[in-house]
Amino acid sequence: MSSKLFFASSIDVPSVPTQLMTVDSLANLVPGNDYFFKPDVSSQAKGCFILTTTKEGLFHSTSKDGVVRVDGKQAVIDFLLGLSKNLNYLQQPRLVMPPEFADICDNDEVVVVRIVTLKVAGGFMVWRANVELPISRKVFIRPYAINVDSGAIPQLDGKVLQEWQAIKVLVTYAHQQVIDLNAVGWDVALTDKGPLLLEGNINWGTNLMQSEKRGGLVDAMYLQMIEGLNPGRDSL
Template sequence: MTALSKFLNFFYQRIIKRTIPHTLVSWRFFVPMGWADLNMSAYKLHKKVFLQAWPQIPRSLYVFGVIYSLLVWYFIWGPWFYTRHLIKRRCSKSVDQPSTGLTFLHYMKQSFFAYLRGLAPVSFSSLNFAELARNDWWAYVPNQVLPHWHMVLQEGYSKRSSAIISSKLEFAQAMAQAGLAVIPTEKVTSDTVVELAAGPALFFKPEISSQAKGCLIIEWTECGEAHLRSKDGKTQRKGLTAIRSYLNEALCSTSYLKQPKLVSHPDLTPFYDNHDLVVIRIVTLRTAKGFRAWRANLELPVLNQVFVKPYAIDVTDGRVGELDNFTLPCWADLVVLAIRAHAEVADLKSVGWDVALTDEGPILIEGNLNWGTSVLQTQGRGGLVDGDYLDMVSCAGLPQHSPSV
């Protein structure tokens, strides 16, 4: 495939076929600012992302892409999505309830302004935009603006840091070399498949994946029989012969990594009903005062599903409010581990870390440059663009010290 055909395929897949805008939009982006009643700092960040998204394509093509995207949104996809959204909400009677203080007319009005700003209905609902003043919307960053939001605001980082964060194998090697607790990781080859034998449970994951898609678990029964299942439960194999055959076929199209299947800390077992791994998603920021833990979620696994149940964590002490203020074990150690890991990729402004909380303490799984934003703005935590986040954005150089929280 030539460079031109690759580019045209990229443009078609990422822009022409997309049904929602890549960023939030506003007519105010195109006129001089002359008022002070908006959340100006957050508004300016959204405007910056809108203007600087897709830096890898010529600006003339980007302008075409923006015009095309907005036209199909405003005249085709937007009306359809929001009409269906409003009908669904009306039929489910999820508004007009005294507990929310919302009338359906108010909800419809807020939906109309969300449609004008290019906000997808799923974000409008999940982030409770209907209950917010419209000027406060700018503080929120829905997942639909990713990866542009992170790419624009990171503003230059080394190839080394990019390689460490983007490659699960390089990540494990770099963190182990730095003396940090990280999950042992090795590349799966045909020899790995041949050498499979009864022992501790194993976790196989695609080298390039997200949200546990394509992940496999291999376990042995007390009788020594091997069982393979995919994380979503759709694939099942029994016996080493069948498992080896399946893995060899999978390796023809996907590069896999092998890791031990970690066991969650026993204090967490009352909160979920399976044996999959509980993960902590913690975001650290680089500010002028140092690296700091900013927001975090406890992600409880759901059996045979790739999605999780997220619960907000108070980063100051590790309490999970929605779980009767349960305090996570080894929380201070986990925060220190995430901050030390960020120091290894110090030119990155923000990183979303996946950390396993085991009976041996916290263990790094991976770091994410394009970490999900929506779920970190729920459960009363407010929009992404708060004071700490603005400190991160304005931080021009590397911090001189690293507080633990």
């Protein structure tokens, strides 16, 4: 789970195409396509870069926070290879947000849903979730709580995620493939081609999952998970 590359290659669900960034992969970049590069082990978009290209062969790379900018194909390739001297970097296509969010975001960066699933005695369940709206040139996001039953987002005028039920099936099936973990925070990218799994997180952000009057972590669902860990014992 800590290695994004291993996770992407081993999980059997619709996920974002991911490969190790190498000299060969950079040599095969297709002009006119955009890409996203990130460290294999990272969090909060640190060290991530967006590469935009044109069919005419113009290359432009910008760090997620907008601080670092590199122009020119060879300069971009040399820069990215330099990053990979100390860390394994991953290469993905740049994702496009779905039209349903175009009217509430001031940029075209990917919209992510963070969903926590719990392993309980009867299987796996979706516990809490946030939609994370991107902020242009920032590594942090604006989180809004999702009603896990309906997919509604109260703070966004009750907007309902169009493929919420399919997303729930996606993450609970993913959790079945890592059954040794009792709680996982899944990142699902909402794209113009439908929801795609980005990654799973062991450290899934306890503070945000208690925000917007959802209360503390130990609720009825969480207790079901604890009871599943200690069958026949008093979970309190």
